Amino acid sequence: MDAFSGLLEGPRARGAFALRGLLASPWSLRIEADSPLTVIAMVRGGCHIAHDNGAAVSLEAGDVAITRAPGHYTVSDFSGTEPTVYVYPGQECRSPEGRSLHEEMKLGVRTWGNDLGADTLMLIGSYESMADVSERLRDALPPLLWVKGEAWESPLIQMLSDEMARDAPGQAAVLDRLLDMLLIAILRKWFERGEARELPWYQAKGDPVVGQTLKLIHKEPARPWTLASLSAEVGVSRAALARRFSETVGEPPMAFLTQWRLALAADLLCEPDQTVGTVAERVGYGSPFALSSAFKRVRGMSPQEHRERVLAGA
Template sequence: MRVYAAAMDPLTGLLEGPRARGALMIRACFDPPWCVRVEDRAPLTVMLMVRGEAWISPDTGERLRLTAGDLAIARGPAPYTCGDDPATEPRAVILPGGECTYPDGRPLNGSMDLGVRTWGDRPDGSAVLLIGTYLWPGEVGGRLLDALPPLLSLPSDVWRCPLTPYLTDEIVRDEPGQPVVLDRLLDLLVIAALRTWFARPEAAAPAWYRALGDPVVGRALRLLHDDPAHPWTVASLAAKAGVSRAALARRFGELVGEPPMTYLTGLRLALAADRLRDTDDTLDAIARRVGYGSAFALSGAFKRVYGVSPQEHRGRAA
């Protein structure tokens, strides 16, 4: 019996990860010279340039220039600065939880607040960015974070997002349920952006993504994601893919970088981690759903890979 009603390719499974809960969403408005240092250790931050331009400068790695319509995604926890020019000194520092201070550590105490989710110099500043930040690692799947570079961008000539006008309007509204609306918009924005980015030839996509185009390994990957709870073996997977066991093992290892069963174990544990975070299912029910014979078996494998027990993982996510 199949556990999942519909087939799920690996990219779909990966992009199911972003699920914001009370994400930090702001409209940042500045006039030059301006610069903010970000040390919030957030797992993922999205920056959409609405007007003007900005430079994102990580402590290590290449700088990135944004112009109107461009989008950037920063993967934490490494710090970076965002400003009108790489040489501009920071005026503020963003710390974990959205706390803001001057560079010398004094609290800003709301001195740059401009209204509902609006922050900076003046509401009609020459540079305007929409910023969405996932505050906790549990809101973004580890497999997704591992697949991303520290900093990526989508320039406006390849990125046309229909969500931009809607997000621009919604981010400054103050109505019942607005945080939930913004959380879902942020998730959609990230999913749309990453789907576009992964499809670009210059994207440093993970090995499994590139392997999807292979007629043999791509078939095997889709089978694993379609039914991860099935008692797969290399032999049964090879039979479905139409090749010998040795041929599948060799080609899978060459293209994905790990054996088929190792990949399957990682997939099952990632699915279990998501269900521990997002549901109240018992450990035994989750074990059966992802392909483990018992809660004990899942617990042992989970702790070996994640370093904590499933119960500890669920508690941290809560």
């Protein structure tokens, strides 16, 4: 598995929040929901997204954007429109005065807004559980990214829109898989662009020594790697590998290996058929005790505590 595939294996929506937004001007949504990852896709009309960190973009039909937690932002018809709706954790919607808008803005099956005949139709798909999107992926993305319609062509936006409006058996599972596919399609296109090349992991994979080391770690995380065995595989001295890896990635190779193994473990622990023992074996720890000790040392909690917190959040 290469670094890119390792990042994209994470999205697994389970009962994700999926909604069609029909909005007539003036409108402005202040998003403070803290969803781990949200996809916004324009079917028709346009919108302006302004993140609190200063990033901003105007979207038109066919354009898509992704936001990630932490961080709040505003989605509106035009830049500067004052918020007409506040969205809080749990996708609770309220007016600026605090009045619940849950029933008032319902327009049909997974359809919400202020006008059924509105010129603006957007799709909103939010991963609500931290277990559904790996930390590796969240940490690799900026708080706000986007892809313009002219840069890509995909039938997934219209497919997702059509499915959102349906009410059929198994519909939630269909929407989850379509959302996963749309997210990955957007990220594949975005990673081709120049902005992604500024990310440390992207620069690292282009280095002949560091890139090969990353491939080895990603492909075989359970292998009993040492600095000596890694350097022998890539054909450099231990000192050269340690120096080059640290300069490019920002941490020593063995520290990166530990973080990668524990990131994999954190994701695997959320799978219902995995035990601490099976996860330990898959990520390179000789026993459940060894994994638990490393997990607690680095993450400040036991694997079982991590699993319970994630499931409680879901």
